[in-house]
Amino acid sequence: MTDDVRISAGAAVLTIAPADGGAINGLTVDGTELLRQDPGTGCFVMAPWAGRLGDGRLTVGEHTYQLPINNPPHSIHGTARDTAWEVVDSTPDTATLRTALTDPWPFAGTVTQTFALTDTGLNLSMRITTAGDPFPAQGGWHPWFRRAVAPATGALELDFDPAWQYERGPDYLPTGRHIRPTPPPWDDCFAMPDGVRARLTWPGFLELTITSPVTDVVVWTLPEESLSVEAQSGPPNGLNTDPRMVTLESPLDVQVDWTWRRLSPR
Template sequence: MSDDVRLDAGSAGLTIAPGDGGAIHSLTVDGTELLRQDPRTGCFVMAPWAGRLGKGELTVGDHTYQMPINNPPHSIHGTARDGGWDVVAASPSQATISHRLGDPWPFAGTVTQTFTLTDTGLTLAMRIATDRDEFPAQGGWHPWFLREVPPATGPVRLDFDPAWQYERGDDYLPTGREIAPAPPPWDDCFAMPDGVLVRLTWPGFLEFTITSPVEDVVVWTLPEQSLSVEAQSGPPNGLNTAPRPVTPGDPLDVRVQWSWRRL
């Protein structure tokens, strides 16, 4: 797209699409694409909430707001990925873009993303700020990592060691119970109280590590072509069950580091 922002650092390249919801369209290392390229894949931002919002209902104080149902019977992944983004600053290896929160989100505010690329990593930083009124918020990113890439000798391997898994009900929302991590396949949220640490390894090509101070990560392994590791600042439906308030003096900052090592 004509408004795409391109970052380059050594043999790593990143393409950001402000006109497509502030998504990452491409991440290449040594010329190899790591992200799925179908529409609505790549890596999109999740804000001002991440994952499913139960029945699309957001309760703040004594008022319940209805968000659009885009993953029946729930709302999923926030509104920022469907809105326009402005380029605030761009250099060869760093860019900042911003999005104004508005209808259907009932509170005025701003989501800002900053991308910093090096030859061995990408830092994703997000700030969710309010203009005036307090509101709950979550943030994170939803990448679609390719399972197989040409230089690797086999499909990607996923390694992580969560403390527990949020039990998922038939409605795909957490039941409130913490359970021992179950075997895959997964479309589940896991807790890592010391911070997210997940490793992806494409044998013979790349070791890719995902770290973040946030304590929750959704792992989605159902697609045949890709898998997702979504570090986020709270569990599904967390706006209602574990709200983190954003106030004029206390924005929500979320940071995720992707780092890689050639094998």
Template sequence: MIDDVRLTAGSTALTIAPDDGGAIHSLTVDGTELLRQDPGTGCFVMAPWAGRLDHGALTVGDRTYQLPINHPPHSIHGTARDGRWEVVSASPTEATISHRLGAPWPFAGTVTQTFTLTDTDLTLAMRIATDHADFPAQGGWHPWFLREVPPATGPVRLDFDPAWQYERGDDYLPTGREIAPTPPPWDDCFGMPDGVLARLTWPGFLEFTITSPVRDVVIWTLPEQSLSVEAQSGPPNGLNTAPRTVTPDDPLDVLVRWSWRRL
């Protein structure tokens, strides 16, 4: 068993759980928890793909691989969140953990996460690398932000301005059409070609900004207790429809920054 890794900077604290799929179990600012705490929430890593994979089928070249169906009828959010992670390095404000890719994922490689904390921001960095064979990959993080926290005077407000919404079919996969953003509720992917920018505001407490160079973000507003803003390096089923190939000389790097300002 690998102990949780705890980072602290000023009055901010982060808890990372290598033995629970490399997930973030807690992020507190001034003693207030921002993430849901029941099992499977917090903030988990999505790798080597993010979102739904069409009926678990991955086609690379002339070969199709079948991955486990963990969210019928699809596979969802990759395999790394179910695997074991090792601590590569840890200091009071920065930690790096790594996970070896293997079965049921059909290619050998490594996913590395680095967390860098200050009192006003958290930088999440991911690298997906292959041992030898090329493969398509995506990466991102799936946070579960609490809607209500004790110091706030009301529930969290979400602000973002996407250029388009990926039209979602009845199977919850993009149809291939880009449409004008619809009103919530959402379990949808949005395109932000200049990079992801979204803001959560807990009135009277905290303004929380999510930025990333990636162009896609999934917004999930259906849970009553939480909402998710998932910056990721491609849309659902993107391994098949818009693959970004990882090669020995060209790993996939994903960067997301969370920053906050006390109100």
């Protein structure tokens, strides 16, 4: 089993677990953990798709493939989080991990994650490549930010301004309609055509801003202990409704930045 990788910069420390799906198992700033620590939380990678894949079915050309149902009646968040990852490179403040796309995903390929940490931010980057045959893909990350942390004077606050919300059907898949954003609670996908930008604030402690060139973000507010802001390269079931094909000449690159600003002196 590959040991956890720990990188640090100033008073920020990131812990990555290659054997646990290449997930981020911890992010502390000034000694305070920002992510939930329950099994399956932290921040995991979503690849080669993000969110729900309708009924676990993927249609490419004339072929339909059945993926395992892990969120009945759908498949959710890809297969890369269920694999062990290889540590390609690690420095005091960066790390690169890689995993192969294999069964049950029907196409051979690779997912690579790179983490670059500073005292005021984290850059997450991902590349999805094919070993030969083209296939549709999405990528993103699913963080579980803690709502309450000891140094804050109140619960976590979210501020973002999407252009629209994907209407969610009773099956939790987009219906194809774009609607005015509804009030929370949310387990919904929103569009931000100029790029994702969302601000999380722990009052009196830390302001964390999520930015990305991708234009879709899922916001999940239902858990009592945490809040998720998932920048991703397409909407739920997008592999079937709006596929972005990965070819030998055109890998899929996804980048997300978390930057933070302290709201109280250290």
